[in-house]
Amino acid sequence: MRPRGGLAAQRVRHAWWMAAPMLVVLAAVGGWPLLRTIWFSVTDSDLSSLGDYAFIGLENYVGEYGLLASPDWWQAVGNTLLFTALSVALETLLGLGVALLLNQPSRLRTLLRAALLVPWAIPTVVSAKMWSWMLHDQFGIVNHHLLALGVIAVPLAWTADPQLSLFSVVLVDVWKATPYMALLILAALQMVPVDCYEAARVDGVPRWQVFRRITLPLIMPGLLVAMIFRTLDALRVFDLIYVMTSNSRDTQSMSVFVREQLIDFGLVGYGSAAATCLFFMIALLSIVAMGLLGKTVERAAR
Incomplete structure (x- = not known):
């Protein structure tokens, strides 16, 4: 044997x-x-002389004009982290609420689930362009209705005003990605044993306590998976921000910064260094998140 x-x-x-x-x-x-990207990041390669470059070590990272000394890079990092924190937090809360509503028995549940997919199914570029028109300060429908209701006195430049542009992008991302979060959380909710709810109902446990002590702990692994996926996706956001605000420093993400260095300025080495930093940041976050998820699953299985 x-x-x-x-x-x-x-x-x-x-x-x-x-x-x-x-x-x-x-x-x-x-x-x-x-x-290849990591290799180019330690060279002085550019588009004008792509075949003729020299090894310069970590000059693109820590040199006098390297990434760590660039205020534009750090602003892009800050914009990306703020965008990620706001969008993932709002999408998680709204997605959880929508998932709880869709989890209730209803004849319209199938139709509502299908309708929920519409914002998520629309290509991001199309969504961004559509919302850019709706948020336009002169002929946008958002300003039109807010002016008609007396909420604002003058039209607002939602995507051009430095104080509004990033939050406008966040709200559009929330509109698009909340259905994705809701469906993932709904899948986790449907895995919760019905016996748990029946026992709580017999014991007369209040609904809030049922949610806090039964529903939330049991769906936590699925909730963390949804948050991890959205966080990793938000950290590399490009198309939504670029279509709505182009290269504006007020909303520029790390991916948009990389594109600007590589395409607009032709700095292959410098842009590759920025792309490498973005990759290792996401890789490190993925490792930490997987470790946290593993511990949560073990705790839930006990």
Whole structure:
């Protein structure tokens, strides 16, 4: 009889062989461009002399004109972190509320779920352009209705005013991504055993206590997965911000900063350094988030 340890090792080897083609494809599609980007980040390469560049070490990172000394880079980092924090927090709260409503028995539940997908299904570029027109200070429908209701006295430049532009982008992102969060949370809600609710109903436990002590702990792993996905997606936001506000310093994200350096200025080395920093920031956050998720799942399984 084969020992258990030998059988487990054999299964692991088979799993690696099964995953090998996928890993090779990922290495070719993602690994090689990543290594090239990291290599360009330690050179003085630019578009005008792409084949003639020199190794300069960490000059693009910590040099006199490197990323760490660039106020534009740090503003892009701050904009990205603020955008991520606001959008993920609002999307989580609204998504949880919508998921709780959709989880209630109703004849219209299927229709409501389908309607909920519409904002998320619209391509981001289309959504951004549509909202840019709606938020236009002269002929936008948002200003038109706010003026008619007396909420504002003069038209507001939602995407041009430094005090409003970032929050306008956040609200559009919340409108688009909340359905995604709601569907993920709804999937977690439907995994909660009905027996738990029936026992709480028999004992006369108030609804708030049922949510706090039963629903929330049981859906926490799914909720964390949804938050992690949205956080990683928000950190690399590009199309929404670029379409609505272009290269404005007030809303420029790290991805938009990378695009500006690579395309507008032709600084391949400098732009690659910014892209490398963005990659390692997201990779580090992913590792921390996966560790936190693993501990949460273990705690929930006890």
